[in-house]
Amino acid sequence: MDAIKQMLGNLLEPLFGPLWPAVWALITIVALLAPLMLCVAYLTYFERKVIGAIQLRVGPNRVGPLGLLQPIADAVKLLLKEVIIPSGANKALFVIGPILAIAPSLAAWAVVPLDKGVVVADINAGLLYLVAIVSIEVYGIIIAGWASNSKYAFLGAMRATAQMVSYEVSLGFALICVLLISSSLNMTDIVTRQGEGTFASMGLGFLSWNWLPLLPMFVIYFVSGLAETNRAPFDVVEGESEIVAGHMVEYSGMAFALFFLAEYANMILVSVMTSILFLGGWLSPVGFMPDGFHWLALKTAFFLFVFLWVRATFPRFRYDHVMRLGWKVFVPITIVWVVVVAGWMMSPLSIWK
Amino acid sequence: MEFSTFIFYFFATVLVLAGLGVITARNPVYAALFLVLAFFSAGGVWLLLSAEFLAIVLIMVYVGAVMVLFLFVVMMLDIDFAHLREGFWKYLPMGAAVGVLLAVEMGLVLANGFGGKPMPAAAATITGQATPVACGNNICELGRVLYTEYAYPFELAALVLLVAMIAAVSLTLRRRSGPYSEKYISPESQVAVRHEDRMMLVKMAAEKEAPEGPAAPAGAEGQ
Numbered sequence: 338m339d340a341i342k343q344m345l346g347n348l349l350e351p352l353f354g355p356l357w358p359a360v361w362a363l364i365t366i367v368a369l370l371a372p373l374m375l376c377v378a379y380l381t382y383f384e385r386k387v388i389g390a391i392q393l394r395v396g397p398n399r400v401g402p403l404g405l406l407q408p409i410a411d412a413v414k415l416l417l418k419e420v421i422i423p424s425g426a427n428k429a430l431f432v433i434g435p436i437l438a439i440a441p442s443l444a445a446w447a448v449v450p451l452d453k454g455v456v457v458a459d460i461n462a463g464l465l466y467l468v469a470i471v472s473i474e475v476y477g478i479i480i481a482g483w484a485s486n487s488k489y490a491f492l493g494a495m496r497a498t499a500q501m502v503s504y505e506v507s508l509g510f511a512l513i514c515v516l517l518i519s520s521s522l523n524m525t526d527i528v529t530r531q532g533e534g535t536f537a538s539m540g541l542g543f544l545s546w547n548w549l550p551l552l553p554m555f556v557i558y559f560v561s562g563l564a565e566t567n568r569a570p571f572d573v574v575e576g577e578s579e580i581v582a583g584h585m586v587e588y589s590g591m592a593f594a595l596f597f598l599a600e601y602a603n604m605i606l607v608s609v610m611t612s613i614l615f616l617g618g619w620l621s622p623v624g625f626m627p628d629g630f631h632w633l634a635l636k637t638a639f640f641l642f643v644f645l646w647v648r649a650t651f652p653r654f655r656y657d658h659v660m661r662l663g664w665k666v667f668v669p670i671t672i673v674w675v676v677v678v679a680g681w682m683m684s685p686l687s688i689w690k
Numbered sequence: 691m692e693f694s695t696f697i698f699y700f701f702a703t704v705l706v707l708a709g710l711g712v713i714t715a716r717n718p719v720y721a722a723l724f725l726v727l728a729f730f731s732a733g734g735v736w737l738l739l740s741a742e743f744l745a746i747v748l749i750m751v752y753v754g755a756v757m758v759l760f761l762f763v764v765m766m767l768d769i770d771f772a773h774l775r776e777g778f779w780k781y782l783p784m785g786a787a788v789g790v791l792l793a794v795e796m797g798l799v800l801a802n803g804f805g806g807k808p809m810p811a812a813a814a815t816i817t818g819q820a821t822p823v824a825c826g827n828n829i830c831e832l833g834r835v836l837y838t839e840y841a842y843p844f845e846l847a848a849l850v851l852l853v854a855m856i857a858a859v860s861l862t863l864r865r866r867s868g869p870y871s872e873k874y875i876s877p878e879s880q881v882a883v884r885h886e887d888r889m890m891l892v893k894m895a896a897e898k899e900a901p902e903g904p905a906a907p908a909g910a911e912g913q
Contacts, residue, residue, distance in 0.1 A: 358693045430719075461827040465746045472754025476726070479758065483719065483765045491765075498762050502755060522829060658881070 338454050365457045369446055377601040378408035384645050391649040418590035423486060426587065430484035435588065435595035438477025442602040445470040449609055450525050452619050452630045463524040464516055467610070468509055471565065475501040477599065478574065478584045485587040493583020496656065497567065497574040503663040504564040510671030511558040514551050514678045515614045518689050528618035532628075534688065540624025546617040550681075550688065553674055555615045557667050559640070562607035564663065566600060569648035573656045608640035609633070698738050705731035722761045729753050743829045 342361060350357045382397065382404070389396030397404035422431055448463040450456035460466060475498055482494020519527040531537075534545035548555045564571040575583035585596050612618060612633055619633040654662070682689055708731060711724035729752045736745035836844050 355693050355696070430723075460742065462742045462746055462829055465743070465750070465829075469746045469750040469754060472750055475754075475758055476761075479761055479765070480723070494765075495762070498758055502758060505754070 380601050382408050387645045388649045415591055415594040420590040420592045423587050425486040427484040430480050434477055434481030435592045439595045439599040441470050441474045442599045445606055462522050464522045472505055482584040487587050489580045489586045490584050492580045493574050504561045507667035507671045508561045511554040513675050514554045517678055531617045532620045542620055543622035548615040559611050566603040570651040570654050604644055608637045611640050612636035701731045701734040718764045722764050726753055726757050743832050
């Protein structure tokens with residue numbers, strides 16, 4: 338990264354002068370987001386193929402070889418469709434809604450390291466930044482729900498508010514456990530700390546990752562991530578059988594597609610974060626294989642598969658059960674576990690010296 | 691001129707305009723959204739002061755939680771705008787007096803605090819400008835100060851918040867009783883339900899014999 342910045346800097350810095358830091362930031366952002374958008378497009382293909390296989394169907398197979406051009410065809414179709422603004426809607430907020438939905442889910446990627454040193458912004462408060470950005474994701478849904486001037490959309494927005502604010506609490510406590518034992522908020526440090534320890538020096542790196550000492554937090558983080566991204570079985574926000582499609586019901590064309598893109602970008606984000614925080618990120622599970630980006634990609638792909646697997650397996654939660662799981666099960670467990678981990682760290686049995 | 695100067699003026703302009711928007715917007719939903727924008731820009735300005743912890747916590751707590759609930763409430767209110775603007779001239783003298791007092795107080799602070807004297811040492815430490823810190827970053831230093839020098843005030847504040855939280859929960863805790871009690875279904879008992887409880891199979895003969903004796907004729911009562 339630094340070498341590339343140096344090389345491009347020599348070439349372009351005289352051209353842009355004081356604007357060069359902004360130009361460099363833009364270059365890194367495009368280099369991160371363009372492949373991400375491609376991943377999002379092919380995640381929809383992957384989802385349809387996986388769910389098709391689980392339900393003994395074939396999935397998309399008409400556009401291109403094995404249906405591989407299907408996401409491109411979908412994107413073109415959505416781009417060419419008209420964005421209809423309902424006559425009773427609040428026009429300005431109706432347009433801002435989808436933008437506010439996708440902006441945070443892309444901004445969160447700024448602090449996610451893909452390999453040692455490969456990150457847009459390697460800041461000390463990385464984890465905190467991520468929590469803050471994830472917490473403002475709900476605005477897109479609320480604004481879209483209110484501006485649509487539709488009962489279904491507004492009900493969806495109310496459900497989304499309550500659900501996302503509730504699950505952020507358990508998500509935050511799970512992160513506190515991780516930052517306690519890593520004693521850092523920097524994501525690169527968190528991964529590096531997982532590569533140290535008794536098992537790592539024996540060549541069994543996967544046993545020194547955070548998932549083992551923090552097993553309950555690992556499970557709760559992933560399930561809360563499911564709820565936070567409004568994916569099945571927690572998709573009461575857009576439950577088709579109850580409130581049609583929630584906040585998205587009045588949207589069409591690309592405005593609808595932005596909500597879709599945001600949801601899938603968030604799915605990838607939660608999977609990458611679970612891999613980084615609990616499964617050692619780009620670290621290799623065993624000593625004799627080299628670390629690298631491919632390990633992170635593999636772990637992320639596994640969690641994405643679990644997302645789809647869960648969606649095809651479990652029926653939707655009822656709304657009050659979603660709330661009960663969040664507040665009466667996850668929050669107490671995570672609070673107790675924070676105290677347990679803190680006590681464990683101060684005791685002579687601590688494994689994080 | 692450095693690049694961060696551009697960013698500062700951008701955030702500052704947005705902050706002031708958003709602040710104006712909060713008090714001038716007719717629609718309360720717009721006012722709440724302008725307040726969100728103002729918090730966000732203030733967070734940006736704090737980041738430029740390298741107070742990253744405070745900036746991110748401002749966004750996390752106020753934008754991510756408080757304003758979401760605020761917006762949620764404002765959206766559900768059915769506000770009569772004409773009625774709201776009715777008492778404008780009646781309340782103007784009182785409002786103006788409070789406003790002038792606030793402006794004078796802020797003027798005093800600005801004139802004496804930043805006029806010529808340097809910033810107080812504690813504030814300088816928190817914003818990370820002066821006194822080279824041992825651990826090198828703002829969060830670490832803030833944590834060290836909070837849990838050593840200010841441990842008792844910090845724990846006292848935490849206790850006050852805990853009391854407030856318990857009070858809020860107990861205020862809204864509602865056990866349904868009386869005529870509505872039969873509507874309440876405990877989720878615990880629903881989750882613990884077994885399939886034997888859901889359906890009962892009753893063994894019975896395929897046909898019933900007709901009851902003995904003829905039924906009373908339809909018009910018998912009238913006689």
